[in-house]
Amino acid sequence: MFKKAKQSRVFQDVVEQIQDAIINGKLSPGTKLPPERELKDRFNTSRGTLREALRVLEQKGLIEIKLGVSGGAIVKRIDAEPVVESLALLIRSGGVSLEHLAEFRIKIEGSLVELAATRATKKDIKALEALFNQAKACYKKNDWGNFLKIDEKMHTYIGTMTRNPVFQFVQKSIHDNIHPYYEEYLPMNKKRTLENLTDFEKIIDAMKVNDAKAASAIIMDHVKRFSDKMQEKINRSN
Amino acid sequence: MFKKAKQSRVFQDVVEQIQDAIINGKLSPGTKLPPERELKDRFNTSRGTLREALRVLEQKGLIEIKLGVSGGAIVKRIDAEPVVESLALLIRSGGVSLEHLAEFRIKIEGSLVELAATRATKKDIKALEALFNQAKACYKKNDWGNFLKIDEKMHTYIGTMTRNPVFQFVQKSIHDNIHPYYEEYLPMNKKRTLENLTDFEKIIDAMKVNDAKAASAIIMDHVKRFSDKMQEKINRSN
DNA sequence: CTATTCTAATGGTTAAACCATTCGATAATC
DNA sequence: GATTATCGAATGGTTTAACCATTAGAATAG
Incomplete structure (x- = not known):
């Protein structure tokens, strides 16, 4: 009251x-x-x-x-930084496990990509293809460090395509907290990078034909596959 | 770098x-x-x-x-309060609109209910039914104040059924920020309360027969319907 | 004209004191 | 003996006055 x-x-x-x-x-x-x-x-x-x-x-x-x-x-211009910071703090100290994060990430990326696909313009598709080509170049040069940076840019760009800041800062909070695990347990190599690249190509293709459900299904499967692999690595290392 | x-x-x-x-x-x-x-x-x-x-x-x-x-x-025991507060600032400063919030809420509640339904135990169903009966009693007594409190409890309880704190944190952050607008623009009355009650009964029924997709679809439709109504009210009042 | 040095404005830090609130001990009262 | 009132000390809240550290711009040297 x-x-x-x-x-x-x-x-x-x-x-x-x-x-x-x-x-x-x-x-x-x-x-x-x-x-x-x-x-x-x-x-x-x-x-x-x-x-x-x-x-x-x-x-x-x-x-x-x-x-x-x-x-x-x-x-200052008010931005989402305090939300991201406080959400990150909540995740780091609120009894959240990697499995919890991964499970949430699958769902949120699924929703986010579906919305992004629904709202994709031709300009968006072109921007994504440009990023995809950069990533492909890194793949060919075995440049995993820059590959990961471009991979993150693609995720972030798809976030902006939702035209909804809430999705963007939730995505960022989750990413910031899950990324350290990836770096430690799932270092990139030729095989994984190609798998990643292929998934993204499929997502862009689905967006081109306005198939939002398909794009969503692909990203969810993608996130799940990589999360499972990481979980497996962690379990084996314990 | x-x-x-x-x-x-x-x-x-x-x-x-x-x-x-x-x-x-x-x-x-x-x-x-x-x-x-x-x-x-x-x-x-x-x-x-x-x-x-x-x-x-x-x-x-x-x-x-x-x-x-x-x-x-x-x-302090960590809770969602800092996220709620910083998100509220973002909203008040115009960085996030009510439409953004509602759009996100539809998706997150959909995912959350689906997961909750997947993990529902008989004990969970009983707890939900107990809350439902309390809400029904409030409906009959035209006690909107307590109805809303129990409605929130049902949402929160479903959140715990996910067994995933990330969903619960995000749910609460969004709910606490959207609730004041509901109070202002969509005061409860007999008709709306009944609609709300009916939706919840359907969700519990879907959970009973382990139909997670149906439960998810019902809550998404429910949130969308109420959000649309509120948006309409706001548009008319401007 | 350029490079250097100096100066003063401004945030960052320290120290010492006093005020305000609260809890528990003690005393007064019934 | 039980209850109530009073008091004292611990602790956060506030104030003052001074000094340190950083920086932009002015003054100066070359």
């Missing part, structure tokens, strides 16, 4: 005032706040208390601090 | 050390950190700097502070 009453902490009041000003557009991205020594007078508080407020605002992703003369607190 | 070099801010180092200890389980939920005056000596820093670190940890949802004697920083 009721929310916890406002705690009587001065720095929280400062946080609220500045946050509201940013959300209401009274402070636009790029705007520089006055220096600490001036702000503290405006809010009629001490520098220590003001700085605690700035730390909170910084952590919320609302401002960033620059050093030196003409430095200070600058209003 | 490279990440931005670690800024030379003492409080960030303190944050990292405490955060790592929490993530690694060296500090369990409920553990009380030493008082500020002792911590500052342990980290060989000043109280002001230490307190800036505590503000960041507090904002990350890792600790909470209690006042008075035997007060201090207590390690």
Whole structure:
């Protein structure tokens, strides 16, 4: 019924005032706040208390601090970074196993690719084909490091094709947390890289003929196959 | 290639050390950190700097502070609150629309219910039926407030049936952000409550006969129908 | 004109003190 | 003896004043 009453902490009041000003557009991205020594007078508080407020605002992703003369607190454009960070923290310390992550990833990538395929434009297909060709070149040169980077770019690009930021930042949070496992347990080699490449070609082909369900099925199978392989490796190494 | 070099801010180092200890389980939920005056000596820093670190940890949802004697920083059980809060900021600033949220919710609830149905035990079905009967009683008494609470409990319970915390975290993050809009634009009435109730009965029935795909389809249709109604209301009110 | 050095503005840190809240011990009261 | 009131100490919250570290731009040297 009721929310916890406002705690009587001065720095929280400062946080609220500045946050509201940013959300209401009274402070636009790029705007520089006055220096600490001036702000503290405006809010009629001490520098220590003001700085605690700035730390909170910084952590919320609302401002960033620059050093030196003409430095200070600058209003940031609000982006998904705090969501990604807090979701990542939840995953890392919330009793989440690799199996949990993989299971979720199969579903979310399936939904995401289906939506992306539905909304794919010719420009999107061309962009994906360009990335695919870069990946193919890496495959031929046995350049696994760059292959993985381009692979990630393809995933990210497909994320943008959904035109829905929620899918994008959930995808990023999962990817950021699952990637270290891949690096450790499933290093790329010629065979795996080719398998990866083939799957992506199939996805692009399905998108070309507007077969969203097929594209979705391929990515889900792809993620599942690689997750299973990794799980197998981990089980054997234990 | 490279990440931005670690800024030379003492409080960030303190944050990292405490955060790592929490993530690694060296500090369990409920553990009380030493008082500020002792911590500052342990980290060989000043109280002001230490307190800036505590503000960041507090904002990350890792600790909470209690006042008075035997007060201090207590390690929190990790939950979705920081994700909910940062997502709410993103929504309020216009980075994410209600349509984005609804579109994502349809997919995630679909996946979640499918998985839950696959793993449903007889005990789960009984628990859902008990909740369903409570909801039915509220319906008969025209008690919309409690109906909504039980409705949320049913969703949450189905989340636990996935046995996968990632689904539960994401479900809660989305739900908590979409709920206020439902309250504002789609107040419950006899007709809507019955529709809601009927959908849930169908889902339980599908789970009873182990038809996960059907359960998934019903919840997706359910979420879509209610989202569309709300969007319509919002459009008309603008 | 370029390169170097200096200067001052600004965030980062420290120290010491005092205020405010809370819990438990002690005392007063019934 | 049980209950209530009072008090004291531990702990977070705030303030002040000073100094350190970084940086942009001005002044200076070549």
